[in-house]
Amino acid sequence: MSQGEIFIVVFITAIILVSAALIIAWLVSPRSTNEQKGEPYECGIPTRGTSWMQFKVGYYLFAILFLMFDVETVLLFPWAVIMKSLGVVGICSVLFFLFILVLGLAYAWKKGALEWK
C-alpha cells in the first residue's frame, strides 16, 4: 500500500470523525431558541457595533517577519538533507544566505519592529 493512499485514508477519517460527531450531537442534543441566546457572549450588556473591526498593526508586522523566516526554513530543508555531500561550498553559500536573513532580522530589531507598543 502506498503512503499516499494511507494519507488519503487518514484525511477522510478526520472528516468522518468531525461529521459523525456533529450528526450524533444534532440528533441527540436539545434545541431551543430565544432572542438573548443568539447574542454574542460578552459581559452582559448588549454588544455595541460590529466586532469585525481593525486590530493592532503589530500583529501584521510579526506576520511579515514570520513569512520571511518561514520561506527561509523551507529553502534550508533540502540543503540540510544533502549537507554532508555538498561539503564546504554548500556551507559557504548557506552562510551567505543566512547572513542576508540575519541582516533583515537585525534591521527589524533596530527599527523597533520587535517591540510591542
Next chain:
Amino acid sequence: MLELDKLVALIQTFLSDNIQIEWLVKLIEYVLIGVCFLALYAVLALILILLERKICAYFQCRLGPTRVGPWGLIQPIADMVKILLKEIIRIDKTDKILFKVAPFIVIMGSFCTFGALQFGKGVGGVDFNVGLFYMIAISSLGVVGILLAGWASNNKYTLIGAMRSGAQLVSYELSAGIALLTMVVLSGSLQLSDIIEGQAKAWYIFQAPIPALIAFVIYLIAGHAETNRGPFDLPEAESELTAGYHTEYSGIQFGFFYLAEYLNMFIIAAIATMVFLGGYQPFQINADWAEGFNNIMAYIPTWAWFFGKVFGLVLLSLWVRWTFPRLRIDQLLKLEWKILMPISLVNLLFMTVWVLIFD
C-alpha cells in the same frame, strides 16, 4: 515478543489469503487503518484528559475526579457523553459557514499529523520521504482553524484571542522548525522511519550532545507554546478573555477544540521523542561491557518505549504548565524573536560544524 509489526503482517496475509477479490481486500484494509487511527486518537484523548485532571489536582493538593468509577477512571467517558448531549447554540451574528468550517480544519490538522507518527517498529502511519517536513506543514493548519474560529464568531474576545494565538503560533513555529532542521542536518534524511533507524545505536541527543540538547530545549519551549498551554496560554487566558478564540463555541463544536488541544500536546511530545529521543528505539549503551544491559532494554517492546517516552514528555509539559505564571504578550514575542530565534540560528551553524568535524 510483543511486537505489533507481526500482527500487522498477519492481518495482511490473512486478508489476501481468504478474500480473492483485490479491491475488497484494499477496502477492508483502508477501513481497518481508519478505525485503528480513530480508536487510538479517541483513547489517547480520554487518557490525556484523565491524566491532566488527576495530575493537575495532585499539583494543587486536590484529589481530582473520584466519583465516576474507581479512581475516577470513567470520568473522561462521562465527560464525552455529556459534551455530545449538550446543545449547540446558534449565534445570530456569526459568519455561518466559516464558523462551522473552523473545527473541521483544527481537527484535520491535528489528525493528519497524528497519522504520520511512528508508534513502533513497522507500526506507524504515513511514512513519506519528506515526513518531517510534511508534519511541520500540516500541523500549521491548526493556526488557520483558530484564526477562522476567532474571526467568524464576531465577538471581541474571540477576535483578540485569535489574533494573539495567530501571532504566537506563527512566531514559535519558526524556532520549532529550525530546531527540527538542526536535527535533519545530523540525520541527513527527512523520512521519519530513517530518522528513527539512525538512532538505533545512540539517540540523536547523545550522538551530538551539545547542539542536540540546545535544539531539544528550544523545541520543547516552542512546542509547548504551540499547544497554547501553560505559561503561554494567553490566547485563551480565562481571567481576561473568557475563553479566547472558542468563547462562542458550545457542545461538541467546543469539544473539537478541546480534543485538538490535548492531542497536539501528545503530538508535540511524540515529534520530540522521534527526532531527539530515538522514537521507538530502546536505550542502548555503546560499549562491550553493556551487552547484557542492551539485551534487556531491547527486550521491552518498541511501542512501550515510544509511549513511555512520550508520556514522560507530556508529564514535563503538565509540570511546566503549573509551575510558571502566564507571560504578557510583549514578553512572549520578545522571548521568541530576541532569544530563541537567534540562539536556534546560531545552533544550526554549530550543528553543521559539529557534523563536519565528527562525521
